[in-house]
Amino acid sequence: MIADTNYIGKSTRRVDGRKKVTGQAPYIAEFNPADLVHGYIVNSTIARGRITAIHKDKALNVPGVREVFTHENVPPEVKINSDYTDPLAPPGSPFRPLYDDNILYNGQPVALVVADTFETAAYAAGLVKIEYEAEEGYEVDIRRNLEQATHEDVPEPPEPRGNAAEAYDSSEVKIETEYYQPREYHNPMETFASVASWNEEEGSFNIYDKIQGVSSSQGYIAGIFNLEKEKVRVISPFIGGAFGSGLRPQYQLFFAAMASKALKLPVKVVMTRTQMFTFGHRPACLQRVKLSADKKGKLTSIRHEAFSETSRFEKFNETVVDWSGLMYQCENVELDYQLVPVDVYTPLDMRAPGGSTGMYALECAMDELAVEAGVDPLELRIINYAEKDQNEDKPYSSKELKACYQRAAEKFGWQNRNAKSRSIKKGNELVGYGMASGVWEAMQQKSSAKAILTSEGKLTVSSGTADIGTGTYTIMSQIAAEMLGISLEHVEFKLGDSTLPDAPIEGGSWTASSVGSAVKLVCSALQEKIFELATQTHPDIFENKLFEDVVFDNGQISGNSGTAVSFSEIITAAGRKSLEVQVNSEPEDNRENYSCYTHSCVMVEVNIDEDTGMISIPKVVSAIAGGKILNPKTAESQIIGGVTWGIGMALEEEGMMDSRNGRIMNANLAEYHVAVHADVKEIDVIFVEEQDDIVNPLGAKGLGEIGIVGVAAAIANAVYNATGKRVRDLPITLDKVLE
Known part of the structure; x- marks a missing residue:
């Protein structure tokens, strides 16, 4: 049981707040590995059609430009696997950057200029000239295209009940209305960015990516480049807002990884604000x-x-x-x-x-x-x-x-x-x-968490979730502190790394319930491990006690007599440096x-x-x-x-x-x-x-x-x-x- 170390339900300042307001919290575009080069994306200017010619000589002649990638010169080993299907994609054929000369929408990425500096890449991108053959008959307004409305690949809504038409006709009060909502765009403060480093010797990627779940980007890169997931590490410690735009990996991730693998150099690709309007939105x-x-x-x-x-x-x-x-x-x-x-x-x-x-x-x-x-x-x-x-x-x-x-x-x-x-x-x-x-x-989604308690009395809890500004770092630290019975100041929560225990993407308002439940369970499991160890290191106090009889509070465990022993003392007495537990959590059957x-x-x-x-x-x-x-x-x-x-x-x-x-x-x-x-x-x-x-x-x-x-x-x-x-x-x- 837990005594007075209560944090759940209390207003608590963000544990990462100081880092954010002092500029110590690193966002994706701020990671700069050695020998870094920069990519700048060129986007299409037609709604539908095909590319007929690409003129890139002027861009390639700019000092500092390393390469201009288009569908014509992407090396086969770094081109998107045509058989790969994005697991987060809706039904259909997922968009594949630089796959061929087809244009599917205005703003589609069609080239990447890589240069020694961002400014050089941006300047050279303006020198890339692309010719198109535009198709006629495209449409961007659903109200003018309702005749093409379809139920294909649409899940059935709940079954009708009763007879709505008959009841409507016979009712005394009735209204019939039509409402329209236009498309809306996410516009988080931080634009999308990726920094990819390919290790040729190990055949692996190290990637910093703005994403609402590192497992999404890890699976995407592993899938399109035919790699084992363990060969792709994705890190995303801080996110400057996303609101759903970071659920699916965005196209800058492919460009950074593709260019890094082709050039054998770390590559950073950051979207401009205008480019943030070229992928995804709330549908009209x-x-x-x-x-x-x-x-x-x-x-x-x-x-x-x-x-x-x-x-x-x-x-x-x-x-x-x-x-x-x-x-x-x-x-x-x-x-x-x-x-x-x-x-x-x-x-x-x-x-x-x-x-x-x-x-x-x-x-x-x-x-x-x-x-x-x-x-x-x-x-x-x-x-x-x-x-x-x-x-x-x-x-x-x-x-x-x-x-x-x-x-x-x-x-x-x-x-x-x-x-x-x-x-x-x-x-x-x-x-x-x-x-x-x-x-x-x-x-609630399936989730995992790991807890490590050191002999110094420090608790580290980790899960591969994200914090898109909602306070995940803070509430998970609160849950861990209360469930174990330890001071909040002695708790560190780690997230945003694909090497950490699996967690769902942060979305759907399920992170607190999913990851939080895993954190609660892992700390409960850690309590049991502490108690088991205490019965061995301090038998005079705990040997004849049941787990339900002891109290965990303020970094200590105590029995009915009131004699308390610190977690640190128990771990040290056992000759160990730390205790470690990992658990998986999923919804209960009765839910x-x-x-x-x-x-x-x-x-x-x-x-x-x-x-x-x-x-x-x-x-x-x-x-x-x-x-x-x-x-x-x-x-x-x-x-x-x-x-x-x-x-x-x-x-x-x-x-x-x-x-x-x-x-x-x-x-x-x-x-x-x-x-x-x-x-x-x-x-x-x-x-x-x-x-x-x-x-x-x-x-x-x-x-x-x-x-x-x-x-x-x-x-x-x-x-x-x-x-x-x-x-x-x-x-x-x-x-x-x-x-």
Whole structure:
């Protein structure tokens, strides 16, 4: 058992915080092995077609240029294996850089210039001239390509239940709406970078890569170059944000590894900000929703269909419509999800993939239904509260959404809302209140962890996970310190290295539950090993004791008598320098009998200038039921970040494509607008107490995604409450409000 060394659930400063604010935390582009050279990528300028000629002599004549790699001169031994299939890729044919002369999308990487300095490589890249034969008939807008919508390679949504069409037709209250969300781009602060070093003698790679899971890059490089995984070491200690863009290895990794193997030199390749718009994004999505209810607001039918974009070479899927069958009690539900192939790169998971998209449409439609039925939007959701998961006919492991509604309403002052639009003003500004529910899966993946306790009393716990800014270093250290009964200052957590125990990629809000569970188990196993050793080294104290009778606290183990012996003394007395344990963790079997989800309620106030249409958001309240909160300080930061992104999603973010050539027009942070400090005012985060003994050994559900879910809908609903204008096409810009 553990006594007073309690860290789980306490607000704790980041253990890596000092390194980050003092510049001691090394990010990928800061690794500079000896003899390093630099690569700069050249991208295509057409949407579809083929390369007819490449002129690179001018670039090769620049002093310091080592080579210009194109599909014409990639050595066979470093060309991507044509039989290799990326295990993280969706169905289809994964994109292979420099594989042939075919152009699949505008921005496709078509050449790499390698030079002694980055500046030289960038200059020479501008001298590479490429001729193309462009194909006609390409399309980048799903709304103009709906006739090509397909169910091919799309998982079936939950089975229909009841008769939604019949129930809709016979209902007293009904709405039918259409919502559109444009493509959005991740834009983490740190651009993607890789530093690859090929060891010819050992036939192995040492790679620094920006990735949300080192095993992803390790498997990718081993696969495409036909190597044993042990011949590829990938290191990624710090990541400056990723949000899903680092789940699949990006193309700079191939270029760095390819060039290093070909030139027998370490090669660094760093993407520019513009190049960050040339791979993956949240897919554009058109959604159609039909809801019906009786006069009291009780749902009688839900029909939700979505059309989401994908590339022509892969079928990228998200869970968009399933939430509508899950969220509210309804006997008649029909869901449909289709993909629309267009001439873009394959989309990628982006924070709360599918959830932020699908719940935007559902929660806006619920608000419209509330208006039509004359029922308060909060009351409508309580009337239709679902006590079980109807999609899978399972009980929830825990669900405190009603408490979220109550706590959010009290903090926000929802009772002051006036249902009549344009009824509240502050000077020249119209005031509106909006709300939405949020939901996200609480998942757990297989994971491993190792713990080493030294005779000096220092504990090192390790797992090959990542920290994309969420606080993984910190919460894993907290778990380890409490579970072993040792001071936090004596704990070090290691991650981001493929030589460490296996862990899933950091995504899906499952790192705390997956790796955290492994850390808890490995420290428990280490306790047992300490106790076993103590019975041998200190039999007078522990020989007749049971493991359940002793206490682990403050780096010591004590029996009923109160006599305590330090871990260091036990290890030293045994003539050892350290104790080491490694464990594997996976979900318990009984978890399959339950549905595990995080829930939230978001309430928003908007102020809209009546003359200009300018929108500001003075107040947001987000109430979260996320199981055990491991660190309220880092947890609150995650929710604030998610809410901030939700503000950008609602009011600003839109990847604009030039339909003439399929090129994104605002591929920079000046014209691709995201929420900044001036857009963010008061954000109150409430964590509702929720006990869950089913979801995982820690009872933690994960918080990375849930913060953004529902925010865009709450803002859109507040805009309607303020103006009477229903904007269903994101982002909600002032021209749409004034239209």
